[in-house]
Amino acid sequence: MIKTKDLAFNYDNQVFFKFPNINLKSNEDLLIIGSSGIGKTTLLHLLAGLLNSNSGSIELFGKELNQLSSHQLDRFRKNNIGIVFQRPHFVNSLTVKENLQLAQYIGNKKNNNRIDSILKNLNILDKSNKKTNLLSQGEKQRASIALAIVNSPKLILADEPTSSLDDSNCFNVIKLLKKQATEYGAQLIVITHDSRLKKHFNKSIEL
Amino acid sequence: MNIFRLSIKNIFNKPLSSAISLALLVLGIGIISLLLQLNSLIKDQMNNNLKGIDMVVGAKGSPLQLILSSVYHVDSPTGNISLAEAEKISKNRMVGSSIKLLYGDNYKGYRIVGAEKKFIELYNGIIKEGREWNSPYEVLVGSKVYQKLKINLEDELISSHGLRESGESHDDESFKVVGLLKPSNSVIDQLIITSPQSVWNIHETHDHDDEDEHEHDDEDEHEHDHEHEHDDREITAMLIKFKSPMNIIQFPRQINENTNLQAAVPSYEISRLFKLFGFGIETLSYLAYIIIIVSGFSLFINLFNSMNERKYEMALIRTLGASRFQLSIMIIFESLILTILGFILGLLFSRFGVMFVSSLMEESLNYNLNSFKILIEEYWLLVMSVLIGLISSLIPVIRVYKMNISKILADE
Incomplete structure (x- = not known):
């Protein structure tokens, strides 16, 4: 269950965002579409608990995010949420596999078999001992998906995962994300300005 | 991770x-x-080498040099002093014990010191192999010396004159190794030690070549008699321990003022x-x-x-x-x-x-x-x-x- 109500946010009393209500049953995925500067990333950060909303409420899996302390939010995030960023980020001193191991260490979910199976599933198992800066763009994107799902989150948040890709790659990535989400039993919320993705989602919201 | x-x-x-x-x-x-x-x-x-030495008496010169040469065996001695005068000081009632030291020769850069047996006891030297010297020209060798120069018992060491390796060598003078000392972590480790008589003998034969040999056969216990026969015999320095630590203030000054000897107190010089x-x-x-x-x-x-x-x-x-x-x-x-x-x-x-x-x-x-x-x-x-x-x-x-x-x- 994912529910938001009257969510609003303003930066320094200057920029003011008001977001439509979201109401997702479990197993439902969502596409949030909006043009640049309309607060897409802000919404994603609110949903991930990286930002505190000024007004309104977010309820994720029975927890009211506004009522959690920052420490509880950290814990909630590591147990429930995986984020795929617009540009993939990694810990640069570590290999692909070590990045995933670090994520597992932070999430207290050590399991090397799972790492291997995810990497195999994403077709980058042979890169597992490479430093992340040696990966190609596509491999980086897949590795960042691996990082988002390695701790079996209940919700995957993806920020513009396809914005810089051509049609066929765009299709591949969104297929991959949906497949991973289904396979590992997670709900998927994709935030994008890319209208090509509309046809892949049953449910979408326009900002 | x-x-x-x-x-x-x-x-x-x-x-x-x-x-x-x-x-x-x-x-x-x-x-x-x-x-x-x-x-x-x-x-x-x-400090380890300073134990048991309250004062050093030697020839006039730099007090630090006197200490360095006769306590640490690193500098040249300030000169020689007459045995008779040294004996006079050693008989003073303030003196607890005294050890006479004589320099003159070296073997491959290591000093050969003529000293009384008390000298070895002062540094807790223990004979590892062999025995003490019984007659002149017999030597005990310190641990670093025999380790470095691979000296064994019974070896003959031909000494050179002076304290440096390059000195004139006494071709006819050879010392016989009769004992090797255990490492003591003190100056005796780097010395070759012999009886005072050995050093006197060498230099007397040099100075008075035609003197009779039999005089030099005498051993340590006869040293006292010798003094009166040879008043011109010299030593390099004398290490002194006082009966009471109080004497350290008064006695060195007396010597420096009233005799032509120099007295130096190692602990002063070293702290300087x-x-x-x-x-x-x-x-x-x-x-x-x-x-x-x-x-x-x-x-x-x-x-x-x-x-x-x-x-x-x-x-x-x-x-x-x-x-x-x-x-x-x-x-x-x-x-x-x-x-x-x-x-x-x-x-x-x-x-x-x-x-x-x-x-x-x-x-x-x-x-x-x-x-x-x-x-x-x-x-x-x-x-x-x-x-x-x-x-x-x-x-x-x-x-x-x-x-x-x-x-x-x-x-x-």
Whole structure:
């Protein structure tokens, strides 16, 4: 269950965002579409608990995010949420596999078999001992998906995962994300300005 | 994977910038530790050799030279004094015991000292192999000498005149090794010791070539009779222990004022020497502390820059669910690993330094310093290294605490 109500946010009393209500049953995925500067990333950060909303409420899996302390939010995030960023980020001193191991260490979910199976599933198992800066763009994107799902989150948040890709790659990535989400039993919320993705989602919201 | 391993990986990911801070720290810690070690080793060595010697009597000259030559056996003697005059002093009621020393010859740069047997007892010398000397030209050899020159019992040593290897050699004078001494960690380790009579014999045969041989066959116990027959016999110096420590103030002055001998008090001279040393050591250690402070700054700048470079990766780690505390620990580890490594390498550096200085001293002075114990002051260096690690990570840690993950990630 994912529910938001009257969510609003303003930066320094200057920029003011008001977001439509979201109401997702479990197993439902969502596409949030909006043009640049309309607060897409802000919404994603609110949903991930990286930002505190000024007004309104977010309820994720029975927890009211506004009522959690920052420490509880950290814990909630590591147990429930995986984020795929617009540009993939990694810990640069570590290999692909070590990045995933670090994520597992932070999430207290050590399991090397799972790492291997995810990497195999994403077709980058042979890169597992490479430093992340040696990966190609596509491999980086897949590795960042691996990082988002390695701790079996209940919700995957993806920020513009396809914005810089051509049609066929765009299709591949969104297929991959949906497949991973289904396979590992997670709900998927994709935030994008890319209208090509509309046809892949049953449910979408326009900002 | 854990935070500690992550910190290590981060350090090795930027080896160059880590290496610079590390090198500075190693240099600073190394210099201070080296100074501490040398200071303590030299003091130990000096004091060890000072035991039981309250005063040294010798020819007029520099008192420090007299001490260095007759207590530490490193400088040339100030000259010779007449045996008769020395005997007069040794019979003074304030004198507890006295040991006469005679120099003259060396064997391959190692001094041959004519001394009474008490001399060996003074340094707790123990015969490892062989026996004491019974007649002139028999010698006991100190541990460093026989180890270095591979001398065995029964070997014949042909001495050279003077205290340096290049001296004129007494072709006809050879000494017979009758005993080897156990290492005693004192000056006798680097000496070849014989009876006073041996030295007198050599130089008398030189001075009075046609004198009868039988006179020289006499042994130690007859020395006293000799004195009266040969009033012109000389010794180099006499080591004296007083009956009461009170005499140390009055008696040396009496000798210096009333006789043409010189009396020097080793403990005065050595503390004077250390004061001179001390100034140099202090200056150098200030320099080293400055280097350590610079290394702290370099460490801080290093961490600070890498925080900026790694802000996305920090934000990522936070979004994975790591707490601020875990991230701070990562930064503190990165800093502490470097400073503790710097401390360990610094100590290694200083030990190599001690070995190097020791080999130099051994070459020129036949002295060596060997001890690898950790001094209390070095534990303070460890505390200091840890503090530098903590202080230089303080500001980066505060920044991590204040980091706005959302803003960093939105900035991309």
